[in-house]
Amino acid sequence: MKTLAALLIASLLSFSLAHSVYSQGRSLNNGGPNRPVKIMLRCQAEIGIGETDTLKVILANRDNYPVPAPRDLTVQVTVLWEGGKKSEFSASIKRGESYSILPIVMTSFGICQIQAIEPNFLSGSTFVVVTGKKSAKEMRLLKVRMRGGADHWEKMPIPIHDTINIRYDSSRTLMADGKDSAQIFVILNRDAKSEIQIDLLTGSEAFRVTIPKGLRYGVAKIASIKSGKVEIQMVGSSPALPVQGVPVSLQFAQPIAKIKCQASPPDISLIENAEIIITLLDADGHPHATLFPRTVSFQIDKGRGEMETSEITIPVGSFGGRTHFRPTILGGIDIVGAMDELETANASLSVSLPVWLLCLSILGGIAGGFIAKLRNNYEHWRILIGTITGFVLYWAFIFSLLHVLPQAIVLNPLSAFAISTLGGWMGTEVFSALLSRFGITAKSA
Numbered sequence: 001m002k003t004l005a006a007l008l009i010a011s012l013l014s015f016s017l018a019h020s021v022y023s024q025g026r027s028l029n030n031g032g033p034n035r036p037v038k039i040m041l042r043c044q045a046e047i048g049i050g051e052t053d054t055l056k057v058i059l060a061n062r063d064n065y066p067v068p069a070p071r072d073l074t075v076q077v078t079v080l081w082e083g084g085k086k087s088e089f090s091a092s093i094k095r096g097e098s099y100s101i102l103p104i105v106m107t108s109f110g111i112c113q114i115q116a117i118e119p120n121f122l123s124g125s126t127f128v129v130v131t132g133k134k135s136a137k138e139m140r141l142l143k144v145r146m147r148g149g150a151d152h153w154e155k156m157p158i159p160i161h162d163t164i165n166i167r168y169d170s171s172r173t174l175m176a177d178g179k180d181s182a183q184i185f186v187i188l189n190r191d192a193k194s195e196i197q198i199d200l201l202t203g204s205e206a207f208r209v210t211i212p213k214g215l216r217y218g219v220a221k222i223a224s225i226k227s228g229k230v231e232i233q234m235v236g237s238s239p240a241l242p243v244q245g246v247p248v249s250l251q252f253a254q255p256i257a258k259i260k261c262q263a264s265p266p267d268i269s270l271i272e273n274a275e276i277i278i279t280l281l282d283a284d285g286h287p288h289a290t291l292f293p294r295t296v297s298f299q300i301d302k303g304r305g306e307m308e309t310s311e312i313t314i315p316v317g318s319f320g321g322r323t324h325f326r327p328t329i330l331g332g333i334d335i336v337g338a339m340d341e342l343e344t345a346n347a348s349l350s351v352s353l354p355v356w357l358l359c360l361s362i363l364g365g366i367a368g369g370f371i372a373k374l375r376n377n378y379e380h381w382r383i384l385i386g387t388i389t390g391f392v393l394y395w396a397f398i399f400s401l402l403h404v405l406p407q408a409i410v411l412n413p414l415s416a417f418a419i420s421t422l423g424g425w426m427g428t429e430v431f432s433a434l435l436s437r438f439g440i441t442a443k444s445a
Contacts, residue, residue: 036068036070036121039121041058042126045219047106047128047129057100058124059099062177062179062180062341066098073092075116076118077091077114078114078117081112082111082130083108089102089104091116109132111128111167111185112128113128113169120293127167127185129187163188163242164198164241166234168248170182175255176224176227181223184221187216188211188215189216191215193213194239199234200220259278261345263333263348268352270352275323275324276298280314288319290315290317296312296313303327304328308325308326332348332351334346334347362390364416364420364422365424366386366424369389369390371425373386385427390420391420392431393420393422393430394420
């Protein structure tokens with residue numbers, strides 16, 4: 001008994017573990033809180049020249065939490081140095097991991113921007129202030145430019161003024177979900193001798209960025225729940241300083257709020273296909289293009305049939321997708337479309353018997369059998385055989401067992417009569433042709 005109980009407990013634990021792994025795999029593939037949406041970057045915001053900055057490339061969900069990668073990913077990282085030069089790197093995130101570490105040696109003075117791009121996710125960006133002493137050659141060239149010539153450059157004093165530079169990343173549209181934020185870097189041209197406070201304004205909302213004493217930068221994150229363009233202006237600073245790089249313009253897009261699932265056409269016969277169309281909608285019910293790839297899964301909730309695919313992926317910039325459904329039973333069919341963290345949507349269609357096409361097929365088979373009877377002086381039973389073989393040939397065309405004509409032509413009423421007439425005239429040769437098509441019998445010489 002103890003052995004039996006131990007085996008039962010072990011089986012239950014194995015089933016629970018397998019179910020957990022299966023559920024995690026479904027959550028990674030079908031969406032939900034574990035679905036990666038964007039790339040975020042973490043590194044030192046200020047570092048000396050020649051030093052190595054450890055860049056952390058993170059895969060995150062809509063709530064900005066790290067989530068595991070559903071497959072091996074390669075993220076392209078570009079460093080835009082002050083002066084226009086750029087360096088290219090690659091960061092690999094393994095399946096099941098949420099981040100990758102990429103060391104970057106800072107080789108240029110000034111403010112550099114780091115961008116990370118993977119085609120299936122929203123891109124990430126950040127800025128780094130690279131500090132340090134300039135070489136004697138760089139100082140000499142700077143003085144020559146300010147003096148206007150090489151003569152007496154050593155006697156030319158270089159005035160130093162505190163200026164504020166505002167940097168931001170406008171490479172992509174932000175989601176207006178209150179979570180997808182843009183980083184606004186307020187950067188001083190040298191270390192702050194005292195604390196500096198900068199007041200910024202976004203429409204009717206004001207906020208303050210502080211540069212602590214001894215540092216050169218302050219950071220603010222801007223998010224929005226309203227779509228449209230957001231202008232950020234500097235309204236003042238304490239102490240008062242000149243500003244470069246304003247105003248800042250950010251673009252927010254309304255997030256996807258719901259999906260619409262519909263069948264086209266909603267009424268079909270048993271031999272026809274229907275398109276199941278998914279449309280992404282905003283909060284106002286208008287079609288809205290997605291900013292990142294979306295996965296939609298389908299399930300037959302009522303009735304029976306075959307889906308062309310159980311999942312589709314809607315690419316970036318598109319507002320919908322579609323797949324095909326073939327019914328295998330008469331009556332009402334309900335198909336459910338589901339996407340990450342949104343309410344499901346239903347598509348309903350009605351399946352009826354193709355009475356008109358069946359009648360035409362029977363008439364065509366009778367006509368073909370009657371022609372064969374007259375031509376070869378067969379008995380009357382040849383008409384009955386033609387009725388059956390005419391229907392069989394038309395059935396083979398409908399379900400693409402014989403790839404001769406496009407489906408739209410096959411379902412035409414005139415084609416129903418013509419193909420069945422041909423099958424009625426051929427008689428039992430229809431069976432030989434189909435059997436040889438499947439490799440059951442050899443083709444006749």
